[in-house]
Amino acid sequence: VQLVESGGNLVQPGGSLRLSCAASGFTFSDHYMEWVRQAPGKGLEWVGRARDKANGYTTEYAASVKGRFTISRDDSKNSLYLQMNSLKTDDTAVYYCTRSDSSGSVGAFDSWGQGTMVTVSS
Amino acid sequence: DIQMTQSPSSLSASVGDRVTITCRASQGIRHDLGWYQQKPGKAPKRLIYAASSLQSGVPSRFSGSGSGTEFTLTISSLQPEDFATYYCLQHTTYPFTFGPGTKVDIK
Numbered sequence: 001v002q003l004v005e006s007g008g009n010l011v012q013p014g015g016s017l018r019l020s021c022a023a024s025g026f027t028f029s030d031h032y033m034e035w036v037r038q039a040p041g042k043g044l045e046w047v048g049r050a051r052d053k054a055n056g057y058t059t060e061y062a063a064s065v066k067g068r069f070t071i072s073r074d075d076s077k078n079s080l081y082l083q084m085n086s087l088k089t090d091d092t093a094v095y096y097c098t099r100s101d102s103s104g105s106v107g108a109f110d111s112w113g114q115g116t117m118v119t120v121s122s
Numbered sequence: 123d124i125q126m127t128q129s130p131s132s133l134s135a136s137v138g139d140r141v142t143i144t145c146r147a148s149q150g151i152r153h154d155l156g157w158y159q160q161k162p163g164k165a166p167k168r169l170i171y172a173a174s175s176l177q178s179g180v181p182s183r184f185s186g187s188g189s190g191t192e193f194t195l196t197i198s199s200l201q202p203e204d205f206a207t208y209y210c211l212q213h214t215t216y217p218f219t220f221g222p223g224t225k226v227d228i229k
Contacts, residue, residue: 115165
């Protein structure tokens with residue numbers, strides 16, 4: 001299993017950024033996928049989830065990002081995305097993609113990418 | 123939201139010590155809890171899933187127990203590579219929530 005995030009950058013408050021997560025080594029289309037972030041020197045915060053095709057590709061979000069962030073996926077490209085709009089300084093963090101599945105605990109957050117850094121600053 | 127607390131927030135221990143970290147949930151989460159180890163500059167790594175199941179490849183000195191609202195992670199004999207920060211995660215109810223972490227450092 002390999003998850004590789006990309007797209008992190010320095011962006012001004014109010015700006016937008018799109019993160020990508022390239023997956024390999026497993027059947028991407030069978031899995032739920034998650035985004036988790038970690039602000040510098042802080043703990044881990046769940047950002048949101050993308051379910052698989054069997055569950056309608058539906059999504060869930062943390063309240064702190066709902067309405068500003070959108071998670072999507074392209075199973076043909078084995079890729080997960082995080083579109084971030086109206087960015088705030090509080091969104092500064094390392095963003096990780098992780099793998100889960102619909103079975104519950106067995107597959108929950110079992111593999112993680114190395115993360116990509118997003119800095120929101122003027 | 124379900125609040126997760128961890129105790130202690132940090133501890134100092136010696137190689138060979140037995141270490142126990144506690145995670146408490148503000149409401150019942152069945153067995154939907156995982157434990158993660160994170161070293162500086164690295165991604166978290168899952169150690170335990172379903173509260174007490176050992177992740178494949180993780181040394182058997184790590185164990186988890188508990189259900190409902192109280193959970194523990196135990197390291198039976200601390201090794202040099204175990205100095206890290208440990209997080210619990212509940213994934214039973216949205217939003218999923220992590221504990222604040224327990225930093226284990228060298229005494």
